[in-house]
Amino acid sequence: MSTDTAHPGAHLPLLDGRPPLWLDGASLSAHVVAAVARTVGPTDLHLDRAALVAVERAARLGADLSTRRAVYGRTTGVGANRDELVPEQGEHGLRLLRSHSGGTGDPLDPELVRAALLIRLNQLLAGRSGVSPALVRALADAVAAGARPVVHRLGAIGTGDLAPLAQIALALAGEGAWDTPAPVSPPARVEVGAGDALAFVSSNAVTLAEAALAAGTLDVVLASSHAVAALSYLALDGSPEAYADPVHRARPHPGQVRCAQRMRHLLGMERTPPRGRRIQDPFGLRAFPQVNGPAIDALATLHGVLDVEINAGAENPMIAVAEDDAYHHAHFHTAYVAGALDHVRACVHGVAELSAARLGDLVEPEQTGLRAFLADGPPGSSGVMILEYMSHDALAALRQAALPVTLGSAVVSRGLEDHASFSTQAARATTEVATAYTRVLACELVAAVRALRLRREAGAVTASAANGGPVPVEEALARAEEVLDPRTGDRPLAADVDVAAELLRDPTWAQV
Template sequence: MTVPDAFVVDGRTLSCDDVVRVATGDVPVRVAPEAMAAAHLAWETAGAASSARPVYGRTTGVGANKDAVVGTGGPGEHDLRLLRSHAAGVGELLEPAVVRAAMLIRLNQLAAGGSGIHPRFVTALETALRTGAVPTVHDGGSIGTGDLATLAEIALALTGHVPWARGAVRAVALEPGDALAFMSSNAVTLARAVLATDELNRLLGSAHTVTALSYCALAGSPEAFAEEVHARRPHPGSVRSAARLRELLWHEGDLSPGRRIQDPFGLRAFPQVHGPALDAVDRLRSTLEIEVNAAAENPLIDVVGGGVFHHGLFSTAYVALALDQVRAAVHHVAELSAARLGDLMEPEFTGLAPFLAAGPEGSSGLMILEYLTHDALGRLRHAAGPVTLGTSVISRGVEDHASFTPHAARSTAASAGSYRTVLACELVAAVRVLRLAGTAPRGRLLAARFADLDASLPDVREDHRVGDDVHAAGAAIDRWGRSAQAGVSP
């Protein structure tokens, strides 16, 4: 068995793909020596600054308690009170992959050298990720100005004050300033956003194959995807989407004219609707990669000039707006999938029985797929509502704005599951049409996808429970997304 190469955390170059790989796989992690040195220098700088001037969260309380002077009691006593008071422990438990992603992001941010936390916390996070230790973390209390409650729970696990969900590391001691330096981050929200974005990106990629199979089942027209058409309005996403469909359908020169002079919108407008979703995901990934590499702690410790800066980098409006845009774009894409499903059920488009029934007169066939699809589409529509229209005023009016980015990230994760269901229902119907018509797709790329489906999707034509079909189709969609991400051809 080969041991994977260690992923090196340097505080500068963490990508969304890196986060997914470490969060979902057994990838060892180590901190670059220069990053550890930067964290150590920031800790020394913070200590020197705190002895010369008031520093929020180090020599003062937090929130509306910003003017209260702290420091009495034993070393780290105020910090322990701060962690305990903020670790509310409310809400559902976070999945281990989300917690691991959050720990990696927080480790990378600390390695950027702006927090002033004691370097032992950097080492402790590195050890936890290397050994597979996962804290118990509840999902509650974040509104987009820092994941205070969730990160406080992780810090309490690292300091030995709460039990771990899996494994453990040797407890580290708290020093003045460590509590806020650890909590001042949106790492948990970013973790969920990265994982949800990765899932949506894979589903959007697989949607090209699903649409291509529906195109074959409906005998679509190639004109809507022609390069000459998309060169006239060259938005990157729509150009890329049309090119992928051409690759899947006609990479060997098969340009059949199609049954109709022009197709319904589900086929004809696919690149124009799918393209904005691809572009939105690209912008979101770029935004997230800025965030996961940011030294955004408040206050920021400047090791170059020795200064301390109190600021508002904790605000995540960029991420919230980007997540809102992605969900809206994906909802449009899912609507087209539902439209294609309706076309696949219609004898006028397929020449087959209504609802693709193959049994006695009055058989329902795949009628229920439309109900499943519109249930999932309704859920997706509710999840697509913008979170950025709300705000809050808390802490005696001192904190008077919030982006609600955590809610946007949760809704985005929920959207991925709903979108998968919509695509899976369309795929089941497309395969049924191709089987009933006896017209397997030609061409190496799409034929390989269809062969995968033919082997994994039950071929039961009389009325039956279609849940197994939908689950198998969803699994195939996930396989295609992972293989495309890994650069593996069908």
């Protein structure tokens, strides 16, 4: 880990082929968080010198203000103990961390811990927490080395990830456990002062980390959904009119327009395509841009919210160097995050329903011209019948996880903290939605590939062939056919769905 005054990307060597990571407390994105967190090993980390200077100035001011006035969490207790003055501040910080490190449940996944450490480090570099530079550098050493403290899942309700961040801080202080892969060593123990404890845990970094990872998964899977829908379109001889440019210029919601443009590209509709088999397709094909578009827009909104939060100086109290003061506030409340996550999950549920509907079309002879359930064997063969059950099982799980958390609240700390966003629970639910949606889409992909194989074997001509040759989505089809079992007789399909799910999570698959 090093300190630089300018962006290092243009002149620093790559570490294992990866570019260096530049943190300045102002420009980190959820996209970068997800990418870095999912990379195992050390990180070529560089901290902005001006940001470290801001950290040091805020730390000095926080210490000075504590001698002049009451500062919440530094000279007082926390929560309903806000009016309790702390006579001796020496052990106050450690006592606060010990009392709040009550996180329980399963340990967090390594990539989630890496993401949380990265976000918390970047937030501290915004220079408004008053935390000591030594604690910032210790956290930076952990991020750079790939060291991971043991952090448990439960203990937050969207008003600050108090319990998990207290566990991280205690690990940095030498009192918590580490779960780091050999030969990585935890950073050297750092002293935690009275002004460090609340300043460190006053953040939603763990919640933001889970949200960023879930958003990263949905980025890829929603992009893959266009290719899957396009393959189903080919198997079903869909009608091109539903994606035509004049249609979407007439009601130009951004995500809808992007979805239709992508479908036109994948299906080679820059040229005038032939008419489909039906005057109007079922909704699974016809309404795809109108349903997928809101999910695209909701995900873009979520990324915007996360990027603000990841670079925010949201600690309470805020140590404001320019104003020579501390401000007590409610930036710990993450209603923006909870609302954006709820919106994404609701929109993804609609897209998943369309996938299940297209799967229903793919097993229907009147839609495909093939045998029922895409069977290929003696009469009575079941073909891919079980895929509908698998799809709707996953869809039911998705539906449950898509329920809004923003309808709930909580009153804690003797009534002082009388509202909660539950963004933490919203982030967890979004992870579940991303997993379930991938499974729903994988079932459709398996069926679409089989339908296209059977049509090719039967000598049927798809819309793409009738239009004069291959179209871009057939590159994705070729890759899918390489990894999916080509046998079309009755057999277990679980492995096929697993392979398809892996393909959907590959960001290169749908980039044709």
